[in-house]
Amino acid sequence: MRRMADPLRAEEITLRDGRKVVLRPARMEDAESTMRNVNRIGREGIYIMVEEVPDLESERRWLEEFDGVRNVLIVAVDRGEVIGAADCHAGAFPKDRHVGGIGIAIQDGWREAGLGRRLMERILEWMRARGFAKAELAVFATNVRARRLYESLGFGEEGVRRRHVRIGDDYVDENLMGLWLGP
Numbered sequence: 001m002r003r004m005a006d007p008l009r010a011e012e013i014t015l016r017d018g019r020k021v022v023l024r025p026a027r028m029e030d031a032e033s034t035m036r037n038v039n040r041i042g043r044e045g046i047y048i049m050v051e052e053v054p055d056l057e058s059e060r061r062w063l064e065e066f067d068g069v070r071n072v073l074i075v076a077v078d079r080g081e082v083i084g085a086a087d088c089h090a091g092a093f094p095k096d097r098h099v100g101g102i103g104i105a106i107q108d109g110w111r112e113a114g115l116g117r118r119l120m121e122r123i124l125e126w127m128r129a130r131g132f133a134k135a136e137l138a139v140f141a142t143n144v145r146a147r148r149l150y151e152s153l154g155f156g157e158e159g160v161r162r163r164h165v166r167i168g169d170d171y172v173d174e175n176l177m178g179l180w181l182g183p
């Protein structure tokens with residue numbers, strides 16, 4: 001019988017541009033590095049809700065949630081530094097426990113080399129192994145690159161929250177997307 005790979009494995013992958021990064025679950029010792037990662041992307045101001053994690057304590061509290069059972073954070077690491085991350089949180093109620101909400105953020109300089117796809121695939125692999133029936137996420141309508149990635153993975157649009165995010169002086173729609181993983 002062929003054994004399933006452990007979705008929480010540490011694995012070195014090669015990006016399209018030849019650079020190598022390690023994909024693995026985050027650890028508490030990563031806190032400063034995961035905080036730098038999210039803050040760099042947050043400061044760009046156009047892709048994610050978070051603009052700045054206020055302090056290391058908040059980042060540590062966030063990292064503590066990830067038990068690898070109901071929630072997971074997979075990081076992409078270059079020479080000890082987190083350069084991208086993808087997380088999944090299970091629904092909190094009996095009625096939505098089968099759903100996992102995904103977030104992903106890769107730093108400038110590491111994009112469009114295949115890492116986003118690899119991180120998403122690893123999160124979905126973990127979700128299938130854990131028996132989730134549905135993946136969901138929210139993406140700003142202006143984020144065409146992210147939307148294409150999700151569509152190519154099979155996500156479909158499930159709704160639009162009109163003018164839900166303020167980006168600079170503009171009110172931008174937020175698209176809700178979902179992917180059924182269940183029977």
Ligand SMILES: CC(C)(COP(=O)(O)OP(=O)(O)OC[C@H]1O[C@@H](n2cnc3c(N)ncnc32)[C@H](O)[C@@H]1OP(=O)(O)O)[C@@H](O)C(=O)NCCC(=O)NCCS
Binds near residue numbers: 114115
């Ligand atoms: C969105 C993001 C996760 C995509 O990851 P990535 O590593 O840049 O993308 P990949 O190289 O894996 O490309 C995946 C797919 O995205 C799409 N894509 C990539 N670049 C694109 C571009 N410039 N225009 C349109 N689609 C694009 C393609 O469908 C591509 O498919 P391919 O594998 O056939 O080439 C990453 O760019 C990122 O973190 N951006 C900043 C933060 C962010 O937007 N987070 C998501 C919030 S919802």
